[in-house]
Amino acid sequence: MDQGLGVSRRGYLGSTFGLPDFALSVAQLWHSRDLLWHMTVRHLRGQYKQSILGYAWAFVNPLSMMLILSFVFSQIIRIESPGDVPYPLFVLMGLLPWIFFSSALGSATDSVVGAASLVTKVYFPREILPTAAVLTKVVDVGFGLVILAALMFFFGHAPPMTVVWVPLIFAIQLLFTLGLSYPLAALNLYFHDVRFLVGVALSLLFYMTPVIYPVDIVPERYHIIFDLNPNALFIDAYRRAVLMDISPGADRLLLGLLIALLTFLIGYYLFKKMEPGFADRI
Amino acid sequence: MLTGYELNAIEFHQVSKRFQLQEGRTLREFIPAFVQGRGFSHPFFALQDVSFSVARGETLGLIGRNGSGKSTALKLMAGVMVATKGAVRVNGRVSPLIELGAGFHPDLSGRENVFMNASILGMSGKEIRSKFDEIVSFAELSDFIDTPVKRYSSGMYMRLGFSVAVHSTPDILLVDEVLAVGDAAFQDKCMAKMREFQAQGVTIVMVTHALEMVKEFCHRAILLEGGHLVAEGPPAEVVQHYTETIVHTEEMVISP
Numbered sequence: 001m002d003q004g005l006g007v008s009r010r011g012y013l014g015s016t017f018g019l020p021d022f023a024l025s026v027a028q029l030w031h032s033r034d035l036l037w038h039m040t041v042r043h044l045r046g047q048y049k050q051s052i053l054g055y056a057w058a059f060v061n062p063l064s065m066m067l068i069l070s071f072v073f074s075q076i077i078r079i080e081s082p083g084d085v086p087y088p089l090f091v092l093m094g095l096l097p098w099i100f101f102s103s104a105l106g107s108a109t110d111s112v113v114g115a116a117s118l119v120t121k122v123y124f125p126r127e128i129l130p131t132a133a134v135l136t137k138v139v140d141v142g143f144g145l146v147i148l149a150a151l152m153f154f155f156g157h158a159p160p161m162t163v164v165w166v167p168l169i170f171a172i173q174l175l176f177t178l179g180l181s182y183p184l185a186a187l188n189l190y191f192h193d194v195r196f197l198v199g200v201a202l203s204l205l206f207y208m209t210p211v212i213y214p215v216d217i218v219p220e221r222y223h224i225i226f227d228l229n230p231n232a233l234f235i236d237a238y239r240r241a242v243l244m245d246i247s248p249g250a251d252r253l254l255l256g257l258l259i260a261l262l263t264f265l266i267g268y269y270l271f272k273k274m275e276p277g278f279a280d281r282i
Numbered sequence: 283m284l285t286g287y288e289l290n291a292i293e294f295h296q297v298s299k300r301f302q303l304q305e306g307r308t309l310r311e312f313i314p315a316f317v318q319g320r321g322f323s324h325p326f327f328a329l330q331d332v333s334f335s336v337a338r339g340e341t342l343g344l345i346g347r348n349g350s351g352k353s354t355a356l357k358l359m360a361g362v363m364v365a366t367k368g369a370v371r372v373n374g375r376v377s378p379l380i381e382l383g384a385g386f387h388p389d390l391s392g393r394e395n396v397f398m399n400a401s402i403l404g405m406s407g408k409e410i411r412s413k414f415d416e417i418v419s420f421a422e423l424s425d426f427i428d429t430p431v432k433r434y435s436s437g438m439y440m441r442l443g444f445s446v447a448v449h450s451t452p453d454i455l456l457v458d459e460v461l462a463v464g465d466a467a468f469q470d471k472c473m474a475k476m477r478e479f480q481a482q483g484v485t486i487v488m489v490t491h492a493l494e495m496v497k498e499f500c501h502r503a504i505l506l507e508g509g510h511l512v513a514e515g516p517p518a519e520v521v522q523h524y525t526e527t528i529v530h531t532e533e534m535v536i537s538p
Contacts, residue, residue, distance in 0.1 A: 035401040042387050042398050049389040118385045122378055122402050123361035276364035279357060280301060 025272060028125050035124055039132035043107075044139060058143040062099055066092045066147070073212055082214050085243045086155045089148075093242055094211035094235045096144040097170075101177055101231055102202045104137040108181030109188050109198050116282045126275050127268065130185040134178055141170070148242075160245030166238065169248060172260045173234045179263030182271035189281045190274070210235055230259050290373070291454050291485035292336040292359055297368035299329040299354050299509075328354040330509040331368070339483040343490065343500035343517055345524055350506040352489045356456050359487060374453025374485070377403055379444065386439065388432035392423055395431050396446055403450040413449045420471075421445035441468060448475050455479060457488040473499075493521045 029036075048054045066088055073079045074087040081090035108130035112119060115129050152159060188194040209231045210218070218226060226232040233256050237248035302325060329351045336342045344352045357363040358370050360378040385402050386395045396417055400410045418427050421441040431439060448455075457476075476499070479486060490496060496503050496517050503520035505513040513523045 032401075032404075034405075034407045037407075038398045038401045042390060042394070045394065046387050046389050118402065120357070120362060121360070122385070123376075124402055124404070279362045 021272070022269075025125065025127075029127065032125050032128060036128050036132055036135070039128055040135045043132055043136040047136065055143070058140045059147060061140075062092065062095055062144045063147055065095050065099070066151075069095070069212055079213050079217070082216055083244050085239075086157070089151055089155055089157060089243060090214070090239065091212055092144075092148055092151060093239050094209075096141060096148065097173060097235050097238055098206065098209060098211045098231065099144070100137055100141050101173070102206070103140065104134040104177050105181055105184065105198060105202065106195075107137065108133040108177075109184045109195050111181075112185045112278065113188055113192075113195075113282070120279045120282055126278060127182060127271055130181045130271075131178060133185075134174070134181055138174070157243065159242060162241040162245050162247050165241040165248050165253075168253065169234055169237045169241065169256075172253065172256045173231075175264050176230050176234075176256075176260035179260065179265070179267035182267040183274075186271045186274040186278070189278055205229075205231075214239075230256060230263075233259075289337060290335040290371075291338045291340070292373075292487065293369070293371040294332055294334050294355070294358075295369040295371070297329055297332045297358065297365045297370055298327060299351075299358065299363065300366040301326045301328055327509050329358075329365075329506075332506075332509070332511045333368075334504055334511060334514060336485055336487060338485055339480075340502060341480055341486040341488070341500045343488055343496035343503040343520075344506065345490070345493065345496060345503060345520065346506035347528070349508075351509040352506055353458060355506070356458055356487065356489055359454070360456055372454065375404060375451070376454045376456060377447050377450045377452030378456040379447045379458065386431050386443070389430055391430055392418075392427040392434070392442055396427075396442065399443065399446045400450060403447060405450050417442075417445045417449045420449070437465065437468070444472060448479075452484060454485045454487070457486065457490075459490055493524070497521055 048057055051057060053060075069091045070088040073091065079087065081087045111129040111133040112126060118124075119126065119129075184194060184198060208225065209229055210226065215223075215226055215232060215236055233252060237252060237256070240246040240248050332351075332355070344355060346352050354363065356378070358365055359372055360376055361372065362378075364370075385399045387398065390398070393414075396414065397407075397410055400413075400417075401407070405413075418424055421438075421444070423438060423442055426434070426438065431442070434442070455476075476486065488496075488500070500517045502515065503513075503517040504511060505520050505524050507527070512527075513520045
């Protein structure tokens with residue numbers, strides 16, 4: 001019997017979500033790891049099930065974006081990628097983390113609203129929903145890496161030793177993405193405007209993040225904007241590690257980790273504060 | 283605060299549940315209302331100052347008209363909703379039989395949905411694997427378990443949902459009108475399973491309009507009316523009280 005995880009404590013969970021509750025809800029989340037796994041698999045299996053190409057669609061988005069951006073920004077408008085990195089490689093290394101961030105955030109925002117029939121009937125830790133939505137997109141990153149590897153082979157660009165940094169950078173980016181997705185998923189229940197707001201914000205942010213251009217060409221006085229954008233930091237770190245044989249720098253990573261951790265803690269806290277009202281709002 | 287609650291599976295202590303009847307849920311409607319300081323929504327009490335308890339192993343019937351607060355009470359027990367005032371205590375693993383198959387994904391097979399639904403109900407992967415065959419054979423779906431559930435008939439859908447829920451070894455089973463659907467043979471099977479649960483000492487709370495079933499099956503009944511608890515006691519008496527009040531209100535409606 002799971003007495004410790006019974007319903008009785010949920011009455012006060014929303015009102016004062018303190019440190020002990022935090023530990024308790026992490027324990028509960030651990031208890032529900034099977035559910036998280038099944039939920040992620042469900043998303044994944046459901047995602048492309050109706051389509052003829054199936055999982056091949058996971059390649060289409062980054063590949064087509066990479067091709068069109070490479071054409072526009074290396075043939076029509078010339079953007080110099082730093083070092084001897086070919087532009088298609090340079091842009092793909094920015095696109096993959098960006099597509100992960102934006103698709104994960106978009107799908108997580110709709111995750112709780114989309115599971116209305118479940119949320120109003122059964123209790124389970126609700127953070128499972130946005131977490132599973134984000135984890136589903138991790139698989140797409142895997143497909144993206146296949147394209148990247150193929151493109152690197154095509155350009156004869158061997159991966160340097162510094163690629164060992166990539167899992168760490170990704171872990172930090174994942175933490176940051178989760179941290180943003182929790183409050184957005186919760187707020188979207190209260191105001192359906194949130195999903196549209198997220199859509200607009202993401203398309204604006206795409207241009208304010210160094211995906212199609214390197215940060216180096218940004219005038220000095222605007223650097224502050226990019227310093228405040230964690231995705232700029234992550235993308236820069238990936239490019240250095242994968243394409244340029246430069247380690248991302250411990251101080252930069254530590255800053256990224258700090259921002260990600262703070263975002264995660266605040267985001268999770270806000271989500272848990274709003275959670276008791278979910279079923280009332282759907 | 284509550285004494286001897288270990289003996290009880292469920293305790294409601296002066297529970298009220300208020301809903302905000304919303305005018306809308308876009309920022310365009312919210313911001314003017316917020317700025318002008320008027321309320322964004324109208325409060326509505328689905329339950330008001332309701333206290334009762336359900337002992338371990340007891341079967342309780344919740345009756346009342348539509349909108350009397352029965353389903354809200356069930357949702358509070360399931361932990362889906364949180365009381366506005368008062369305390370709800372639930373001791374043990376709750377399995378809600380509320381609208382079976384709610385979590386089914388139409389494109390996934392029966393097999394995948396069993397794993398999905400069972401884990402939502404708190405079963406571990408190991409537990410599900412060990413009971414999988416039992417779940418499938420109880421639902422009589424052995425031949426169709428790898429078919430996407432969107433191809434299922436509503437009866438098949440419901441049987442699978444019921445089977446998963448009853449195999450989740452609940453301490454407390456919450457039943458909301460689900461036994462009203464399905465053919466006679468499967469209904470008998472469900473009732474047999476419920477009797478088995480009763481014998482095992484599982485606490486059962488059922489919301490139903492089938493008053494005969496309440497009389498026959500429940501140990502005790504509660505009548506809710508407009509969010510208030512108006513009668514509590516032996517099922518036969520509470521059911522009689524209910525039928526009398528229905529007749530009474532119908533007379534009032536007809537007479538003018």
